Amino acid sequence: MTQDTLTIVDNRTNQTYSLPIENGAVRATDFRPIKTDPRDFGLMTYDPAFMNTASCRSSITFIDGDRGILEYRGYPIEVLAEHCTFLEVAYLVLFGELPNETELKSWMQEITHHTMLHENTKKFMEGFRHDAHPMAMLVSTVAALATVYPEARNIHDPSNRLLQIRRLIGKMPSIAAMSYRHSLGFPYVYPDNDLSYAANFMNMLWKMVEPKYAANPVLARALDILFILHADHEQNCSANAMRSVGSSHADPYLATAAAAAALSGPLHGGANEEVLKMLDEIGSRENVPAYVKKVREGHGRLMGFGHRVYKNYDPRAKIIKWTAEQVFEVTGRNPKLDIAMELERIALEDDYFVQHKLYPNVDFYSGIIYQAMGFKPEMFTVLFAIPRTVGWLAQWQEMLLDGEQKIARPRQIYTGHRARQFLPIEKRVPLAVTHP
Ligand code: CMC
Numbered sequence: 346m347t348q349d350t351l352t353i354v355d356n357r358t359n360q361t362y363s364l365p366i367e368n369g370a371v372r373a374t375d376f377r378p379i380k381t382d383p384r385d386f387g388l389m390t391y392d393p394a395f396m397n398t399a400s401c402r403s404s405i406t407f408i409d410g411d412r413g414i415l416e417y418r419g420y421p422i423e424v425l426a427e428h429c430t431f432l433e434v435a436y437l438v439l440f441g442e443l444p445n446e447t448e449l450k451s452w453m454q455e456i457t458h459h460t461m462l463h464e465n466t467k468k469f470m471e472g473f474r475h476d477a478h479p480m481a482m483l484v485s486t487v488a489a490l491a492t493v494y495p496e497a498r499n500i501h502d503p504s505n506r507l508l509q510i511r512r513l514i515g516k517m518p519s520i521a522a523m524s525y526r527h528s529l530g531f532p533y534v535y536p537d538n539d540l541s542y543a544a545n546f547m548n549m550l551w552k553m554v555e556p557k558y559a560a561n562p563v564l565a566r567a568l569d570i571l572f573i574l575h576a577d578h579e580q581n582c583s584a585n586a587m588r589s590v591g592s593s594h595a596d597p598y599l600a601t602a603a604a605a606a607a608l609s610g611p612l613h614g615g616a617n618e619e620v621l622k623m624l625d626e627i628g629s630r631e632n633v634p635a636y637v638k639k640v641r642e643g644h645g646r647l648m649g650f651g652h653r654v655y656k657n658y659d660p661r662a663k664i665i666k667w668t669a670e671q672v673f674e675v676t677g678r679n680p681k682l683d684i685a686m687e688l689e690r691i692a693l694e695d696d697y698f699v700q701h702k703l704y705p706n707v708d709f710y711s712g713i714i715y716q717a718m719g720f721k722p723e724m725f726t727v728l729f730a731i732p733r734t735v736g737w738l739a740q741w742q743e744m745l746l747d748g749e750q751k752i753a754r755p756r757q758i759y760t761g762h763r764a765r766q767f768l769p770i771e772k773r774v775p776l777a778v779t780h781p
Contacts, residue, residue, distance in 0.1 A: 355388075357381050370399055389756050395580075401588065401747065405438060405739050406579040413657035417577060418442070426664050431572035432456060432542050435514060435735040438577050439742070453542075459515030460536035460545065462523070463493050467533060470523050475530060480609045480726045482524035488602035490516070497596040500745060509597045510738045517734045518542070521727045522549030528723070534558075543568040546731070551719070564718055567672045571711060574661040575729050577736025579654075583607040583614070587737040588744045589753040597741060604737045605730050611648070614733070616708040617725040619648040621681070621716060630687045637688070641697040649709030650692060656702040665710040672714050679717040685710060 351364045351371055364375045377387035392398045407416040415422040418437050425434050429443070436444045436452050444452055469489055473482050490512075491497060497509045523533045526549075534549045537558065544560035547568065552558040578584070587604035591597070608614035627636050640647050652659060669682065689705055692698045712725050720728065744750050 353379070355379055355381075368402075373398070389758070391758060395585070400580060400585065400753075401744065401750065403579060403740070403743060404441070405743060406577045406736070408579055408654050410652070410654035410656050413655060413660050415578075415660045422574065422660055423664060426570050426573050429573065430541070431569045431576070431732060434573045434576055435732075438735050438739045439510065455511050456515045456542065457536075457538045457545075459512045460519050460538065462516055462519050466490065466493060466520075467523065470520075470527055470533075473524075473527060476528065477524075479521070479524035479528055479723050480605070480615075480730070482527065483520055483727050483730060484602050484605045484609065486520045486524070487513075487517075487605060488599055491596050491598040494598065497598055500591075500594055500596065506597070506742065506745075510742075513597065513601055513734055513738060517731045518546035519549060521724075521731055522546060524727060525550055525720075525724055528721075541565065541569070543572065561675055563671055563675050567668050567714065568718070570664065570668050571714065571728070572732035574664055574707060575732040577733070577739060580740075581613065582610070583733065584737060584740045587741050588750075591741045591744055592750060592753040597738065600741060601734060601737055604733075608730055608733060609726055614708070614726045614729040616648050616706070617712040617715070617729065618722045620685075620708055621712045621722045621725070623648045624681045624684050624688075624713075627684055627688070630684055633684065633687045633691050637691050637695055637698075641695060647688070647692060647698075647703070649705055649712075650698070651701070651703040652706045655704065655706065658704045659706045661707040662705045662709055665707065665714065669710055669714045669717075672717055676717040676719075679713050681713050681716065682710075685713055 349366045351366055353362045353364065354360070355362065358381055360379070362379055364371045373390045376390060379388040380386075390398070405418065407419070408414065417425060417434065418441055420437065420443075425437070429437075432453050433444060433449055435456075436442075436449065466486065466489065470482065470486055473485075494509065494512065496505060499505045519536055526533055531553075534552045536545050537548045538545070540548055540558070540560065544558075544565040547560040547565060548558035580588075583604040586607035587600050590603040591600040595603075611619045627633060637647070639645065669679075673679065673682070689709070692703065697703075711729075712722065715725050715728055716722070
């Protein structure tokens, strides 16, 4: 017997089993032969919320949560944020290597070529209520793109897949900007293909009557850095939704819409919007200790704190703090930063937060920058969805090309009734009586 095995004794039967260990994991299906009798289904593993289950092999993003390390395709996030543009990083995340000059130039052209939306998509967006949440508009419009590009269903053709990937990355800022202008009642602005990815997005957001929009280069670079930081984050809730929906061979627009819907929740990407609400509720630095005490006593959570994987400072939060300083030199300091910094200081000294290893995550400071740039909090998660589309698509492709993957279909432990006696309607007891 080699060292890389796990020996299990089933005390119900006194049988011994030896399971191979590979990459620090045992296969859940290797437990199935462990039975009490031949009719037994076999032993399952029970892991609500995937606390300790690897659902795939992946070579896209590496995280060491204890050391606060994040790498895309082996490159530290700090290096990529300092030296690359978002589209360069998108190429890396999707194809595994950084592009050379020629590759980058044609990649940028390909994405730019796909920034326009079909006029019918524009009309579709005009139908949303004036006060619709921009994230709900984004999710619905991305799903609606499946009606514009029905050939996207042909997911087994690599060139067709690549076309949809380019379209989604190109169109995401256009949809995001339209949802923003829609909520303000402003006319939509068409993309300007002379501009960089981030600057063009700013153009579609903020151009008014000037003939050509000129983005502030510091703000455009800050947005680009924020996009880099949000490009992928391995098997998070929305990436898992993308893989799960994609595993049924749904088309990429519908799978991306599902992933964006997962992102919208306040425990995931929606946390950045919640952070701002929380800072508003706190109101001033003096109120911070009382707020932290309230959370420690079990009333609510500190939004923008904690992470399933990071048990150390989120490396993205550090870069965001640095980026915030650059942005504030242009926009003026967002006074919420002082409350946030005080909150971080007090929480990091507090026993509860220390013991639970709760540190600021990516969402803690990003909203403060976005607000200083002029975004309403409802737009914050949309700003997360634009770059994360790259990660979703990379995860989707990897899943489709992985020979071990099948339709995602977990097992359950059934806890309900069995073989009940059917009662005719006149004999049924009201639910309010049986389950008061
Ligand atoms: N404030 C106070 N207590 C917390 C917090 C928090 N933000 N986060 C976790 N805890 C406590 C939690 O109450 C639990 O305590 P106990 O063991 O005593 O019952 C313990 O820490 C473990 O929490 P958990 O909910 O089991 O941990 P999880 O891995 O399931 O949740 C999380 C991770 C991110 C959902 C959670 O930390 C949280 O709700 N944070 C606030 C929302 C947030 O900032 N989300 C953004 C995450 S990062 C970016 C992204 O994913 O989009």
